[in-house]
């Protein structure tokens with residue numbers, strides 16, 4: 420009898436001992452080891468975390484849930500994207516290869532910040548801890564306006580704050596619905612007819628800039644010619660050089676023009692002539708200072724832009740084409756938004772980003788991302804003059820539709836011609852002209868002129884922002 424009691428007590432001690440050890444191990448694990456597991460390149464880390472933590476949410480800056488994890492009655496977890504294809508590229512997915520914010524903040528979403536006793540208790544009884552939430556810079560209202568405005572067309576819309584680099588909207592079409600990507604994977608990955616639904620065109624699509632490039636050509640001209648205010652040119656609708664003809668849109672004869680009028684009316688012959696006179700090395704250096712031919716400084720995965728004109732290896736014809744954004748120059752809508760933003764922000768280019776902060780499930784801010792300057796790409800005086808050129812586009816040029824707002828909008832349209840296909844329609848711009856709040860970059864593929872097809876999209880986005 421006595422012995423039996425002893426055994427019971429011993430067993431109890433062993434259990435208590437084991438329990439204390441377990442607690443100790445979990446505390447040790449939580450405090451010291453979890454970082455090792457997270458930082459280990461061994462790919463099990465994801466599974467280890469996923470077994471203990473219910474993946475956190477990704478939300479918009481205005482509090483709308485863009486990705487969440489739900490559980491069915493059998494305790495199976497599903498990742499849900501309430502807006503289907505609207506955020507597919509920027510928020511990304513966890514199925515069929517993680518992308519977007521889901522990839523960049525994968526470990527954050529699978530890490531739980533909560534009271535450590537709760538965590539230990541949940542671990543012991545097998546309840547998953549809630550993962551941290553990622554709050555993006557994306558604004559749902561603006562994103563929806565951009566998404567709706569692009570309609571069934573292919574292309575991209577990017578909206579950012581020039582003073583901070585925060586991306587407020589990033590839409591790319593055609594897209595895909597991440598909720599049913601498994602069922603459609605074969606079709607999506609097949610990528611026929613250049614549809615590329617998986618590609619984020621806003622940050623990864625490389626396009627000829629068309630006349631939006633005249634912002635940089637004008638700047639190059641200003642730097643070569645301090646008397647640029649005296650510029651004058653007589654447009655006859657087209658110009659020839661060694662058998663190559665450059666025409667103005669619809670062969671329109673613009674007549675006598677100064678630099679501002681050339682820009683506002685997007686006169687190709689005027690700008691092609693400017694291009695033939697800018698020293699190629701200087702033009703190239705200017706473009707490289709704007710991050711052509713090098714990594715684009717953005718906290719967003721992107722494709723780098725290229726400027727091919729090179730001293731000793733170019734023709735005057737190519738220089739003329741390049742000056743009006745045809746040539747071999749390629750850039751992304753993201754990069755073009757950064758150029759417009761730099762003008763808007765008095766010459767200071769900011770690093771674009773889409774993740775604002777990380778919060779615990781209880782709403783405690785754990786980490787915040789701050790705006791970052793990347794370069795002073797022009798003087799504030801140069802920026803002021805370019806602003807006046809871009810304002811003239813709206814008051815008297817190709818962007819007149821944007822002159823119907825109470826606030827003053829500035830912009831530059833572009834029509835990037837392609838052989839055998841309709842042109843890509845572009846606009847970049849910002850508003851209001853003094854202390855700009857948003858900058859925009861829009862491209863519509865294979866559609867026609869910028870003023871006809873891209874400007875109305877910008878109009879709807881500006882309307883959504885300023886007429887709340």
Ligand SMILES: [Zn+2]
Nearest residue numbers: 654667673686
């Ligand atoms: Zn002209």
